[in-house]
Amino acid sequence: MLADDFFLIAWDTTRSGRARLNQQATALGLAGALIGELVLQNRLAVRGPQLRPTARHQAADLLSDRVLAEIRNAPQHTDVRTWLAYLAKDAITSVAERLIRAGLVEHEPPKLLRRRYSRYYSRDFGKATWPSIRLQTALVKGRQMTPADMAMAALVDACGLLDAVVPDPAERPTARRYLAAVLAAMPPPLTDLTRHVQAAVGDAVLAYRT
Amino acid sequence: MLIDHPGSGSGTDTIAGALAADRLGAPSVVYFVLSAAAPLTVVAGVVTTAYAVTGITGLPIAFLVVGAVLALFSVGYVAMARHIANAGAFYAYVTNGLGRPAGVGAAWIALIAYNALQVGLYGALGATAAPLIVQWAGVEIPWWLIALAAWLLVAALGVMRVDVNGRLLAVLLTAEVAVILLFDVADLLNPAAAGAASALSPAALFAPGVGALLVIATTGFVGFESSVVFSEESRDPRRTVPIATYASVAIIAVLYALSSWAMTVATGPEGIVAAARRDGPETIFVLATAHLGDTVVTIARVLFLTSLIAAMISFHNTTARYFFALGRERVLPAAFGRTGRRTGAPKIGSLAQSTLGLIAIVVYAMAGLDPLVHLFFYTGTFGGFGVLLLIAATSVSVVAFFARNPTGESVWRRVAAPVLATAALVTMVSLALANFATLLGAEEDSPLRWALPAIYVVAAALGVAWALVLRATQPGVYARIGMGAKAVTGGAP
Numbered sequence: 285m286l287a288d289d290f291f292l293i294a295w296d297t298t299r300s301g302r303a304r305l306n307q308q309a310t311a312l313g314l315a316g317a318l319i320g321e322l323v324l325q326n327r328l329a330v331r332g333p334q335l336r337p338t339a340r341h342q343a344a345d346l347l348s349d350r351v352l353a354e355i356r357n358a359p360q361h362t363d364v365r366t367w368l369a370y371l372a373k374d375a376i377t378s379v380a381e382r383l384i385r386a387g388l389v390e391h392e393p394p395k396l397l398r399r400r401y402s403r404y405y406s407r408d409f410g411k412a413t414w415p416s417i418r419l420q421t422a423l424v425k426g427r428q429m430t431p432a433d434m435a436m437a438a439l440v441d442a443c444g445l446l447d448a449v450v451p452d453p454a455e456r457p458t459a460r461r462y463l464a465a466v467l468a469a470m471p472p473p474l475t476d477l478t479r480h481v482q483a484a485v486g487d488a489v490l491a492y493r494t
Numbered sequence: 495m496l497i498d499h500p501g502s503g504s505g506t507d508t509i510a511g512a513l514a515a516d517r518l519g520a521p522s523v524v525y526f527v528l529s530a531a532a533p534l535t536v537v538a539g540v541v542t543t544a545y546a547v548t549g550i551t552g553l554p555i556a557f558l559v560v561g562a563v564l565a566l567f568s569v570g571y572v573a574m575a576r577h578i579a580n581a582g583a584f585y586a587y588v589t590n591g592l593g594r595p596a597g598v599g600a601a602w603i604a605l606i607a608y609n610a611l612q613v614g615l616y617g618a619l620g621a622t623a624a625p626l627i628v629q630w631a632g633v634e635i636p637w638w639l640i641a642l643a644a645w646l647l648v649a650a651l652g653v654m655r656v657d658v659n660g661r662l663l664a665v666l667l668t669a670e671v672a673v674i675l676l677f678d679v680a681d682l683l684n685p686a687a688a689g690a691a692s693a694l695s696p697a698a699l700f701a702p703g704v705g706a707l708l709v710i711a712t713t714g715f716v717g718f719e720s721s722v723v724f725s726e727e728s729r730d731p732r733r734t735v736p737i738a739t740y741a742s743v744a745i746i747a748v749l750y751a752l753s754s755w756a757m758t759v760a761t762g763p764e765g766i767v768a769a770a771r772r773d774g775p776e777t778i779f780v781l782a783t784a785h786l787g788d789t790v791v792t793i794a795r796v797l798f799l800t801s802l803i804a805a806m807i808s809f810h811n812t813t814a815r816y817f818f819a820l821g822r823e824r825v826l827p828a829a830f831g832r833t834g835r836r837t838g839a840p841k842i843g844s845l846a847q848s849t850l851g852l853i854a855i856v857v858y859a860m861a862g863l864d865p866l867v868h869l870f871f872y873t874g875t876f877g878g879f880g881v882l883l884l885i886a887a888t889s890v891s892v893v894a895f896f897a898r899n900p901t902g903e904s905v906w907r908r909v910a911a912p913v914l915a916t917a918a919l920v921t922m923v924s925l926a927l928a929n930f931a932t933l934l935g936a937e938e939d940s941p942l943r944w945a946l947p948a949i950y951v952v953a954a955a956l957g958v959a960w961a962l963v964l965r966a967t968q969p970g971v972y973a974r975i976g977m978g979a980k981a982v983t984g985g986a987p
Binding site for chain 1 (some may be wrong): 508512513724726836839840
């Protein structure tokens with residue numbers, strides 16, 4: 285699932301258990317990934333700044349069914365940005381819960397007064413690192429990518445996480461060049477979606493306050 | 495955005511409800527705007543130094559006049575904010591009103607002005623903290639060492655994306671305003687002599703050097719423009735943002751006019767310049783000690799320092815975000831549009847601002863210039879003049895924008911008020927240029943009186959040139975100038 289993969293890239297589940305990316309960008313990236321899952325399943329259509337549920341009824345998993353139900357129940361809200369903002373509010377917890385249900389990660393709650401955020405540790409090293417390795421290899425070696433992986437690459441880039449996926453600075457120019465080609469070839473709904481995620485992440489920088 | 499849906503808001507819309515939960519009402523927006531304006535910094539620092547440097551006493555009435563002009567300007571400003579993306583940055587208005595080349599020119603002016611305003615604060619902190627440290631610890635520390643310590647703090651917090659907590663700022667702001675009002679009352683209850691109202695007479699506006707006063711007063715208002723930044727986050731943008739903007743302008747105008755007048759009452763209108771020249775930023779504390787006792791004055795001095803530090807951090811972050819916004823639109827190199835991965839801070843923008851601050855402190859320290867007059871007051875009012883230019887350009891842009899898009903706003907909002915505001919602002923700019931030597935307390939033939947305004951002219955010209963280069967070489971980038979978030983989304987309608 286797209287959001288699971290994004291979570292495993294954005295979170296250092298194999299060592300520190302902490303996020304690799306700041307809270308706001310992680311949440312918006314995951315919100316984008318949740319919408320992206322529905323787009324990839326053809327259950328949701330994104331066009332320009334709007335999204336609309338399609339006629340396709342098909343149960344997938346608990347979380348994405350719930351997201352789709354919420355979107356169906358509020359037909360007056362069609363702005364992608366509105367849904368990104370709304371889903372971002374608990375995207376981190378809900379995607380983490382899905383990963384916990386799947387037995388992929390464990391949760392360590394924040395200790396009172398000592399830490400602000402939860403930590404998540406992987407239970408399967410191979411599965412936890414696979415999305416990141418898959419993306420890195422595809423970008424550096426210029427491999428063919430599935431639409432899901434294209435969307436993941438685009439979201440990772442939109443949230444400013446690409447450098448974490450390609451840790452070697454010498455490989456980054458190659459990866460960025462190939463990514464540009466991938467983005468150009470991506471289906472338009474996914475392009476529109478990831479651009480809105482990128483804009484939302486940027487706006488969060490400008491409107492930041494504590 | 496959410497509020498406009500007729501079907502929503504009936505209590506059943508959980509989406510709008512969840513998103514509205516942490517939305518802001520007008521009082522919160524006013525607090526955000528005013529706390530960035532750091533009132534004690536203006537009253538204790540800017541006002542007293544202004545009396546000392548310019549030697550003229552019409553400042554109270556200047557605050558009222560500038561407040562009135564800015565309120566008039568705000569009518570068109572908040573109206574146009576509803577029609578464009580990236581509201582809150584003056585260059586976005588100029589781009590939409592006068593075209594992209596002018597917009598980039600305005601962006602570069604803004605970068606210089608906001609940086610100057612931030613950098614100047616290091617001088618004020620160094621100059622005011624040094625005597626306090628002597629008094630409290632008996633150690634003499636040069637101003638630049640204190641400034642460097644503050645710089646280090648600001649630079650570190652900037653890249654770590656630590657902003658001063660909103661609640662802490664609100665507490666500080668409330669305390670600052672309370673102290674200012676207390677001092678004002680004490681001053682007014684203890685007038686030095688008769689004829690104290692003369693500084694409030696409109697005749698003061700026809701005294702020579704009035705242009706200088708108008709720039710200084712404008713400097714005090716900097717930050718009022720940020721109210722529109724909160725439109726996306728406010729409960730009802732059509733009401734919240736205008737109310738917050740007018741309220742901020744009115745509060746600032748009355749508070750500063752009252753305080754600067756109260757000082758002249760306590761010293762006598764003839765005595766204020768001499769007192770300010772003798773005591774500098776100590777003036778209000780010296781005046782207050784006589785009537786209020788040491789404890790209150792000590793608290794006020796500490797608040798003055800915290801006010802300066804809060805203003806430094808706030809201006810630093812504003813400027814770093816400005817760099818970021820320009821980087822995102824590729825008006826500056828794309829690197830400025832990236833953020834720190836873990837922190838989400840506009841890292842390169844923050845580092846760039848800090849670099850400018852460090853250069854300023856080092857240059858002023860090595861040249862042995864005065865931190866208060868030459869660093870704080872000169873760069874501060876230089877920045878204030880830049881903001882005045884931007885406001886004037888924005889006002890012209892509002893007129894131009896609504897001339898092309900005359901829908902959705904009343905004639906008063908799109909024509910009458912903007913035209914009147916533009917006339918007033920252009921007059922202010924020309925008076926400021928005519929009196930620039932007075933602003934600096936320099937001789938009429940000082941080269942600085944032309945050199946400093948010329949910096950903005952050069953910056954604007956280079957900005958326009960850069961935009962034309964972009965148009966010729968990277969039309970895709972050029973097309974996105976001034977579009978804010980839409981620059982990323984490809985301008986989808």
